[in-house]
Amino acid sequence: MSTRLKPKLLSVMKTYNKEQFVKDVIAGLIVAIIALPLSIALAISSGVSPEQGLYTAIIAGFFISLLGGSRVQIGGPSATFMVVVYSVVAAHGTEGLLITTILAGIILILFGLLKLGSVIKYIPYPITVGFTSGIALTIFSSQIKDFFGMNLGAVPTGFIDKWKLYFASFDQIQWMPFMIGAIALAILIIWPKINKKIPASLISIIVTTALVAFLKLDVQTIGTQYTNLSSSFPMPSIPHITWSKIETLLSPAFTIAFLCSLESLLSAVVSDGMIGSKHRSNMELVAEGVANIASGLFGGMPATGAIARTVANIKNGGRTPIAGVVHAITLLFILLFLMPLVKMIPLATLAAVLIMVSYNMSEWRMFKKLLSAPKSDVVVLLSTFFLTVLFDLTLAISVGMVLTSFLFMKRMTDVTDIQGIEMNDDDDDLELLDEELKEALSDEILIYEINGPFFFGAADKFLDSIQSLQGPSKVLIIRLRNVPVIDATAVHALNLLHDNCQRSNTTLILSEVNDSPYKVIKRVGLVREIGRAQVCRHFDQAIARAKEIVKLH
Incomplete structure (x- = not known):
């Protein structure tokens, strides 16, 4: 095309x-x-x-x-x-x-x-x-x-009124x-x-x-x-x-x-x-x-x-x-x-x-086939159909698009996963650290990973997960290696997290930020606020920075 x-x-x-x-x-x-x-x-x-x-x-x-x-x-x-x-x-x-x-x-x-x-x-x-x-x-x-x-003269425009007239005028x-x-x-x-x-x-x-x-x-x-x-x-x-x-x-x-x-x-x-x-x-x-x-x-x-x-x-x-x-x-x-x-x-x-x-x-x-599709698609299909028939096309398309957008956001929110990573987890990157270092870091560093699009639908989910953290820590690492895109609401969530970290004397480190999200957080000034040294492209850089902060180097 x-x-x-x-x-x-x-x-x-x-x-x-x-x-x-x-x-x-x-x-x-x-x-x-x-x-x-x-x-x-x-x-x-x-x-x-x-x-x-x-x-x-x-x-x-x-x-x-x-x-x-x-x-x-x-x-x-x-x-x-x-x-x-x-x-x-x-x-x-x-x-x-x-x-x-x-x-x-x-x-x-x-x-x-x-x-x-x-x-x-x-x-x-x-x-x-x-x-x-x-x-x-x-x-x-x-x-x-x-x-x-049928000699009915003007027929009502409404679907139900139209059929009422047809049934009442069967003798015509x-x-x-x-x-x-x-x-x-x-x-x-x-x-x-x-x-x-x-x-x-x-x-x-x-x-x-x-x-x-x-x-x-x-x-x-x-x-x-x-x-x-x-x-x-x-x-x-x-x-x-x-x-x-x-x-x-x-x-x-x-x-x-x-x-x-x-x-x-x-x-x-x-x-x-x-x-x-x-x-x-x-x-x-x-x-x-x-x-x-x-x-x-x-x-x-x-x-x-x-x-x-x-x-x-x-x-x-x-x-x-x-x-x-x-x-x-x-x-x-x-x-x-x-x-x-x-x-x-x-x-x-x-x-x-x-x-x-x-x-x-x-x-x-x-x-008929679409009636066997996922429930969200069936809702959109039937809503658009009945609104077209009973009301008007403009309303049907508008509601259909809004419904689809909300359902899409819900699906993307479900896809986006926020999980904590323990130092004893099975992770190829964590395997690079020796056992003594893992034990030393486990009390001082918390690591969280976001998987999927980080946007307004997932921002609340992210903040709820972070707020459930237990115990004090000197460093919080947020791994973003599986985040392809980020929006303004997600940036705001990171800002709120940074403010919370400052109040609790915890250093926030963003690790493995992809090109597209990095451009966004740099443009809105988040890189400057967190500090360039705390925004790392690789996990080993993030760990090295964390070691400096907790004075284990």
Whole structure:
């Protein structure tokens, strides 16, 4: 993985040829066909008009391919942040969504410029599976109304309230839309087993749209639900941005930027493994940022690199960003010239498409496996999952990260061991001392060893262990040979120990301090306080210094 801020397109064009161009065009056309129903369905489920999903796929898809750090990434609207988008639209309208999308784009550019591309991927897996599964369940819940053709008007946003309404409105089910949705879902499940080249979503749309049109079935379509669909491409415009709106929308913008970073970089990693390439993570984030700003200016939604579309691109021969550009141009052609056909697509079919998306992203097998993981990971997994479903994604990720951090600190504290060393212990270094010297030193010197990271989680443990010392001693040696890192709290604990030693006329010696901890204690002035002679790089030096102090030399 490279961190260079150079678009991948500039690199691949050096060796580009006609044969690859043909493959990229074919892959781009196929991916556009896959992206069409997804873009429309995600837009409708997010509370905006269908063409806004197409604007997003066209504009964001174009810029992600043009400027991105991956050879094969395909960008567009994603189910991952559909829940966040819906809540923003419900609370702040379409203008609020455009501002949020632009803010998310700015944050993504900052992520890239600050070179956070490699850091963002270090998100604990239980959190990723937890919120992904939670989003999948939420998406599935949002499709019940259209799949069963229920005339319910506005559906509550809350998960429990939504399902209460569904169960109370069971008599509202219309069997014709349900049959169309069921046929579409059956095709989505069965078709890939018959033919993997032609997208199942395309077949399901063609079959169900033809059934509704030719048989004149009483089924809601995109055209009947959205009568004022535009087939023209919008001019860019800047929404009315105020400081109060920025303060309100910054939180969902950060959530979208985080999710966008996570999904796009995971997609890039997956695609690297499939084509034997290396993406440029920070350039990818900058491109995602530019794409989201452009999407917001053209009236679109948030966008990211999508794993499913990227994999489809690879499997159909796409190997350069040209495939992504072709995908965007194809969708633009459909918007401008084929919108009358798009209006005929049944809403139940789009619901079936998203139900299939929710199933694929649910990762239920991995969810089940993680339930057998250590209890701390299970707590993080279930907390993130239920908070995503019952409350919101921002809270779920925040709590998940805080929980993970605390549990990590607990694990590191458990790993860090503080133990006293007696002069008659089995220790290779102590074997170097003769028995007479050991006996003489045993009454005058105490030796303690810290094993593991010495940080704020282990500082109290250290002080408690030291306070349990019995009897007076002239020298206290703290061996730090197995301490790879030290933090400010641990340094403070050593300071407190030094003060206690001074009050009891005991000399504190730090032995075998590694380079990283030594830099820290020197920078904060602890070496000067203890005395340079009392900070030893080797154990024999520490013993020699102790002998001087107890006058045994």
